[in-house]
Amino acid sequence: MTIIDGKKTAAEIKKEIAAEVNEIENKGGRAPHLAAILVGHDGGSETYVANKVKACGECGFRSSLIRFEDDVTEERLLEEIKRLNEDDGVDGFIVQLPLPKHIDEQRVIRAIDPDKDVDGFHPVNVGKMSIGLPGFVSATPAGIIELLRRYGVETKGKHAVVLGRSNIVGKPMATLLMQKANPGNCTVTVCHSATPNIKEICREADIIVAALGVPGFVTEDMVRPGATVIDVGTTRVPDATRKSGWRLRGDVDFDNVAEKCAFITPVPGGVGPMTICSLMMNTLKAYKG
Numbered sequence: 611m612t613i614i615d616g617k618k619t620a621a622e623i624k625k626e627i628a629a630e631v632n633e634i635e636n637k638g639g640r641a642p643h644l645a646a647i648l649v650g651h652d653g654g655s656e657t658y659v660a661n662k663v664k665a666c667g668e669c670g671f672r673s674s675l676i677r678f679e680d681d682v683t684e685e686r687l688l689e690e691i692k693r694l695n696e697d698d699g700v701d702g703f704i705v706q707l708p709l710p711k712h713i714d715e716q717r718v719i720r721a722i723d724p725d726k727d728v729d730g731f732h733p734v735n736v737g738k739m740s741i742g743l744p745g746f747v748s749a750t751p752a753g754i755i756e757l758l759r760r761y762g763v764e765t766k767g768k769h770a771v772v773l774g775r776s777n778i779v780g781k782p783m784a785t786l787l788m789q790k791a792n793p794g795n796c797t798v799t800v801c802h803s804a805t806p807n808i809k810e811i812c813r814e815a816d817i818i819v820a821a822l823g824v825p826g827f828v829t830e831d832m833v834r835p836g837a838t839v840i841d842v843g844t845t846r847v848p849d850a851t852r853k854s855g856w857r858l859r860g861d862v863d864f865d866n867v868a869e870k871c872a873f874i875t876p877v878p879g880g881v882g883p884m885t886i887c888s889l890m891m892n893t894l895k896a897y898k899g
């Protein structure tokens with residue numbers, strides 16, 4: 611059994627990016643620039659955005675954090691997006707989700723210039739991915755593909771089961787795994803809250819990508835020996851032994867599942883660090899145009 615070390619892989623990739631940025635600057639070019647819009651003070655979003663800003667520093671990127679309070683109007687947000695779209699000094703930007711209820715998330719996403727949409731959430735980028743054209747791919751599935759590539763996980767002809775159908779993870783993950791590419795070329799089954807026989811389907815899987823947000827959902831009896839298990843879950847669960855009072859728990863019952871697997875990602879330190887790394891790769895790509 612191999613534990614896929616996302617933290618180590620992400621650190622290696624960030625080093626590779628930093629070396630490339632250094633070379634660009636040595637030749638007189640400017641550093642890539644990522645901007646992030648953060649609305650409100652949600653604990654999870656604050657942490658994610660802080661980590662994105664930190665990763666920019668590690669890659670030698672410039673970063674800008676633009677903050678709004680919870681009561682910001684949709685019009686004001688759209689105005690800021692227009693400004694970023696038109697700012698030649700900004701290569702890519704993200705609007706951290708979720709947004710407050712009074713704001714139409716899809717309208718906000720559609721306002722982003724697809725060429726600056728380093729999250730890969732704009733329908734143009736989703737469409738390009740689905741027909742195999744170059745564009746920006748959502749960071750979490752892109753990071754998982756990179757892990758499969760770097761660890762040499764065989765995917766061709768395998769049965770991949772994706773648990774969850776979110777626009778950010780489940781759907782793009784299924785699309786990428788079925789793509790005629792390497793990694794890819796899988797036969798893909800997507801399971802969700804209305805799937806009656808998830809356990810049986812998982813038992814048939816060579817690769818399981820768990821992105822449900824249900825801690826410990828994938829148990830030992832659902833995993834075939836030699837399977838590859840990728841855990842996207844990052845739920846905060848109470849933990850009195852921690853100073854914070856919580857810890858992150860994945861969708862996989864790691865302690866009991868790990869020994870059956872060929873490859874498995876831990877939580878934390880698996881998919882999470884790669885997600886931010888993909889955003890950095892997308893930003894470099896946006897810079898290069």
Ligand code: GUN
Nearest residue numbers: 704705706707708729749
């Ligand atoms: N909220 C949770 N994940 C993400 C992400 O990858 N990008 C943005 N913008 N918001 C998120």
